[in-house]
Amino acid sequence: MTKNQRECFAICRDAGLHPVAVEFRGKHFAVACVEGPVFCPCTPSDWRSGRNLRSYARRLARAYQL
Numbered sequence: 001m002t003k004n005q006r007e008c009f010a011i012c013r014d015a016g017l018h019p020v021a022v023e024f025r026g027k028h029f030a031v032a033c034v035e036g037p038v039f040c041p042c043t044p045s046d047w048r049s050g051r052n053l054r055s056y057a058r059r060l061a062r063a064y065q066l
């Protein structure tokens with residue numbers, strides 16, 4: 001697992017999701033969580049990608065807590 005993948009995995013875990021595995025899908029990869037997949041770019045070149053991932057993971061976690 002690369003550093004970018006570990007960071008995405010940790011962001012999902014910190015948001016309250018339950019990550020299980022990382023699945024590769026072309027130029028992106030998906031962190032497979034019990035609640036649903038969270039898609040991340042394979043390269044961290046976009047400076048907003050971490051923030052976008054964090055906000056999406058929080059929204060997904062909130063939807064499953066209701």
